[in-house]
Amino acid sequence: MSAYSQMSEKELRTEFGRLKEEYEKIQAMNLALDMSRGKPSSKQLDLSTGVLTAVYDASSAISSNGLDCRNYGVLDGIPEARELMAGLLGVQSDEVVVGGTSSLNLMFDAVSRAMTHGLPESDKPWSLCPDIKFLCPVPGYDRHFSITQHFGIKMIPVEMDENGPNMNKVEALVNNDPTIKGIWCVPKYSNPGGITYSNETVRRFARLNPAAPDFRIFWDNAYSIHDLYEDHQDHLENIMDVCKKYGKEDMVYIFGSTSKISFPGAGLAAIGASKRNIDHICKAMSVQTIGHNKLTQLAHVHFYKDFENMKEFMKKHAAILRPKFEMVLSTLERELKELGIASWVKPNGGYFISLNVMEGCARRTVELCANAGVKLTPAGATYPYGIDPTDSNIRIAPSFPPEEELKVATELLCLCVRMAALERLLARQ
Amino acid sequence: MSAYSQMSEKELRTEFGRLKEEYEKIQAMNLALDMSRGKPSSKQLDLSTGVLTAVYDASSAISSNGLDCRNYGVLDGIPEARELMAGLLGVQSDEVVVGGTSSLNLMFDAVSRAMTHGLPESDKPWSLCPDIKFLCPVPGYDRHFSITQHFGIKMIPVEMDENGPNMNKVEALVNNDPTIKGIWCVPKYSNPGGITYSNETVRRFARLNPAAPDFRIFWDNAYSIHDLYEDHQDHLENIMDVCKKYGKEDMVYIFGSTSKISFPGAGLAAIGASKRNIDHICKAMSVQTIGHNKLTQLAHVHFYKDFENMKEFMKKHAAILRPKFEMVLSTLERELKELGIASWVKPNGGYFISLNVMEGCARRTVELCANAGVKLTPAGATYPYGIDPTDSNIRIAPSFPPEEELKVATELLCLCVRMAALERLLARQ
Numbered sequence: 089m090s091a092y093s094q095m096s097e098k099e100l101r102t103e104f105g106r107l108k109e110e111y112e113k114i115q116a117m118n119l120a121l122d123m124s125r126g127k128p129s130s131k132q133l134d135l136s137t138g139v140l141t142a143v144y145d146a147s148s149a150i151s152s153n154g155l156d157c158r159n160y161g162v163l164d165g166i167p168e169a170r171e172l173m174a175g176l177l178g179v180q181s182d183e184v185v186v187g188g189t190s191s192l193n194l195m196f197d198a199v200s201r202a203m204t205h206g207l208p209e210s211d212k213p214w215s216l217c218p219d220i221k222f223l224c225p226v227p228g229y230d231r232h233f234s235i236t237q238h239f240g241i242k243m244i245p246v247e248m249d250e251n252g253p254n255m256n257k258v259e260a261l262v263n264n265d266p267t268i269k270g271i272w273c274v275p276k277y278s279n280p281g282g283i284t285y286s287n288e289t290v291r292r293f294a295r296l297n298p299a300a301p302d303f304r305i306f307w308d309n310a311y312s313i314h315d316l317y318e319d320h321q322d323h324l325e326n327i328m329d330v331c332k333k334y335g336k337e338d339m340v341y342i343f344g345s346t347s348k349i350s351f352p353g354a355g356l357a358a359i360g361a362s363k364r365n366i367d368h369i370c371k372a373m374s375v376q377t378i379g380h381n382k383l384t385q386l387a388h389v390h391f392y393k394d395f396e397n398m399k400e401f402m403k404k405h406a407a408i409l410r411p412k413f414e415m416v417l418s419t420l421e422r423e424l425k426e427l428g429i430a431s432w433v434k435p436n437g438g439y440f441i442s443l444n445v446m447e448g449c450a451r452r453t454v455e456l457c458a459n460a461g462v463k464l465t466p467a468g469a470t471y472p473y474g475i476d477p478t479d480s481n482i483r484i485a486p487s488f489p490p491e492e493e494l495k496v497a498t499e500l501l502c503l504c505v506r507m508a509a510l511e512r513l514l515a516r517q
Numbered sequence: 518m519s520a521y522s523q524m525s526e527k528e529l530r531t532e533f534g535r536l537k538e539e540y541e542k543i544q545a546m547n548l549a550l551d552m553s554r555g556k557p558s559s560k561q562l563d564l565s566t567g568v569l570t571a572v573y574d575a576s577s578a579i580s581s582n583g584l585d586c587r588n589y590g591v592l593d594g595i596p597e598a599r600e601l602m603a604g605l606l607g608v609q610s611d612e613v614v615v616g617g618t619s620s621l622n623l624m625f626d627a628v629s630r631a632m633t634h635g636l637p638e639s640d641k642p643w644s645l646c647p648d649i650k651f652l653c654p655v656p657g658y659d660r661h662f663s664i665t666q667h668f669g670i671k672m673i674p675v676e677m678d679e680n681g682p683n684m685n686k687v688e689a690l691v692n693n694d695p696t697i698k699g700i701w702c703v704p705k706y707s708n709p710g711g712i713t714y715s716n717e718t719v720r721r722f723a724r725l726n727p728a729a730p731d732f733r734i735f736w737d738n739a740y741s742i743h744d745l746y747e748d749h750q751d752h753l754e755n756i757m758d759v760c761k762k763y764g765k766e767d768m769v770y771i772f773g774s775t776s777k778i779s780f781p782g783a784g785l786a787a788i789g790a791s792k793r794n795i796d797h798i799c800k801a802m803s804v805q806t807i808g809h810n811k812l813t814q815l816a817h818v819h820f821y822k823d824f825e826n827m828k829e830f831m832k833k834h835a836a837i838l839r840p841k842f843e844m845v846l847s848t849l850e851r852e853l854k855e856l857g858i859a860s861w862v863k864p865n866g867g868y869f870i871s872l873n874v875m876e877g878c879a880r881r882t883v884e885l886c887a888n889a890g891v892k893l894t895p896a897g898a899t900y901p902y903g904i905d906p907t908d909s910n911i912r913i914a915p916s917f918p919p920e921e922e923l924k925v926a927t928e929l930l931c932l933c934v935r936m937a938a939l940e941r942l943l944a945r946q
Contacts, residue, residue: 134575140570141569146566188618188809193806234804235805351812352589375660379782381813
């Protein structure tokens with residue numbers, strides 16, 4: 089194989105014809121594969137079967153402080169669940185509220201509360217501010233962008249590099265523009281880039297001097313213990329610790345969940361924040377709900393024991409995920425590396441591989457895959473408003489399909505990356 | 518015993534002295550009893566122990582349509598859970614969304630959505646309307662009032678009688694004032710009155726012609742199958758059926774939960790509404806959350822099977838609750854009836870007995886009880902802003918305490934009702 093840029097038009101045409109033949113053969117197989125979302129596989133879910141029966145009768149439903157978890161009571165979570173989730177979020181146990189099953193819901197509610205009531209530092213509810221904005225490191229998580237879009241908050245993309253968001257740009261914007269109220273971050277094994285914010289990036293976040301007094305960092309630490317390897321794991325500085333050093337602990341909301349530890353949409357979600365923020369959150373929550381499912385909280389603590397044990401447990405997930413990631417990466421390497429039409433980063437954890445194809449080719453690649461029965465995350469989804477300005481980013485989610493299917497899907501993906509690139513190169517001739 | 522109104526000052530003083538002595542004896546017992554909230558007792562919770570282990574492994578976690586409930590997917594509830602909750606709410610299964618564990622949360626979110634985005638018929642979000650109001654049948658449920666207060670919605674009390682809210686007043690207000698956007702209703706075994714809206718009341722609700730196009734009836738049918746007796750049960754007309762007859766099905770949101778069927782705060786909550794409303798709700802929910810706990814949904818269906826079976830199951834709750842209600846009622850009868858200083862309604866279901874004491878005596882009665890170790894719902898809580906204009910309503914929740922404790926607490930309550938009345942009568946002399 090040689091780089092497409094070195095090929096003559098004739099060579100490109102021959103290559104395209106050959107690939108098209110291959111593609112049609114695969115189309116005839118009537119595949120129905122899905123690499124679109126970061127879903128754990130059944131094998132991973134089986135690891136936590138014990139959670140299902142960890143609370144099984146009246147006596148096993150009693151919390152450490154003697155509360156019957158089957159009955160009413162407790163807004164912010166039972167003590168042992170707050171302790172467990174505090175470990176996951178890197179905060180103290182009185183700096184955490186255990187919510188329902190979805191950390192996204194906690195993020196939505198945090199924005200919604202700010203819209204209707206403002207935050208402690210606000211002079212008015214965000215909904216009464218004529219113009220409000222969030223920074224969105226890109227590529228990023230589509231569901232974050234959906235929340236801000238839903239509330240009519242303008243989104244400003246900020247490019248990511250291997251150290252995190254471009255902090256010169258973040259500082260210039262946040263420290264000078266009082267209409268910027270927040271920033272979405274997935275600081276470890278980022279979705280989809282798989283990169284982890286450097287120590288310097290985290291410290292620069294903690295040293296921000298926002299023009300808006302009610303600015304918040306939405307720190308979605310969704311993959312905090314989701315390492316793929318034991319010997320090379322990314323390190324993320326503890327944002328709360330660093331913020332406290334600069335007296336900025338009110339500036340950050342930290343989110344996390346057990347969605348990819350126990351069961352997606354049936355585990356525990358939590359928000360970590362300064363005590364001042366927690367008090368503000370609980371005040372509204374006391375109106376909003378009777379409380380979240382304490383039986384689920386207790387079952388998780390019974391099964392995972394404590395945070396250290398939970399980290400140890402994550403090795404079992406890694407053992408299942410690692411071969412899938414390696415297979416996708418080695419296929420990309422084999423099929424694409426020498427062609428000079430795509431790039432990717434090898435992540436040490438998380439749920440995604442971010443593939444950058446030739447400019448203007450992401451949509452077409454995803455379309456070609458779909459037409460051959462392989463579903464990918466829609467191109468553009470990793471950008472605010474679904475608009476990838478260079479139409480080049482594709483998010484690969486290797487976790488769910490069985491290895492054999494993943495192999496077929498990845499090979500098809502590579503084929504489609506090449507075809508889309510060739511179509512574009514030939515159109516230029 | 519004779520009516521206090523017939524007694525001379527001297528007789529009243531003697532009576533007070535005697536009661537005070539009794540009260541001081543009880544004070545010396547250092548009681549710590551709680552009749553403040555409608556919590557099921559442990560015995561009731563034990564009835565549903567089977568829910569805890571109804572989903573116990575991978576194969577038992579598969580829904581009727583083949584979905585693995587341990588994994589992501591499904592926003593509005595698995596089909597069999599929608600079917601079950603549709604029965605409870607009296608709607609079709611495509612007219613229901615199964616939410617988390619708290620129907621209050623669904624009500625809060627419904628109001629919050631209207632505040633930030635408006636409803637399908639709104640010309641703008643409610644938060645942009647200079648003046649909005651809800652009608653609040655009184656006495657009513659304090660947590661309803663907290664939601665409207667939280668969002669700065671003005672509350673207008675409407676008196677209840679034995680047929681429900683005063684419908685002349687409801688019609689006059691709703692049909693003429695476009696700033697009235699909603700009304701809170703507990704239509705069956707109302708909290709706290711224990712009365713059920715008459716057929717005529719329900720029909721008049723369905724025939725409302727609101728001045729506000731985005732007016733909603735918040736129909737919190739929390740006690741729909743919570744009967745105490747098999748032979749005399751209240752009948753509540755199906756509001757959705759009646760609304761449909763008048764083409765008004767978009768006007769009502771119906772709420773319910775299994776909080777007092779399975780486990781409070783760990784069961785299923787649901788909202789029932791027209792398909793147009795459901796679509797509107799799901800559109801926002803798709804941004805708000807990944808989805809609610811499908812394992813809890815499936816466990817409930819496995820255990821309760823279907824709605825008919827769930828109704829049958831409620832007889833077990835009734836058998837535990839009935840003696841408690843009867844004991845409270847017979848104590849009230851024995852200790853208060855002839856004195857002419859209090860009145861109450863004997864409910865056929867629900868969780869409360871609403872006691873009306875002499876005007877100006879509710880707060881003092883609750884205070885006297887608290888000072889002798891018996892906690893009651895704060896006086897005034899059953900009115901918007903916590904203000905009972907005649908200071909006469911007290912909500913009794915007989916469900917949680919064991920019978921022996923309930924007996925002591927109710928006798929103390931009667932004593933305090935009498936003392937508070939005597940204090941007032943003597944102050945007038």
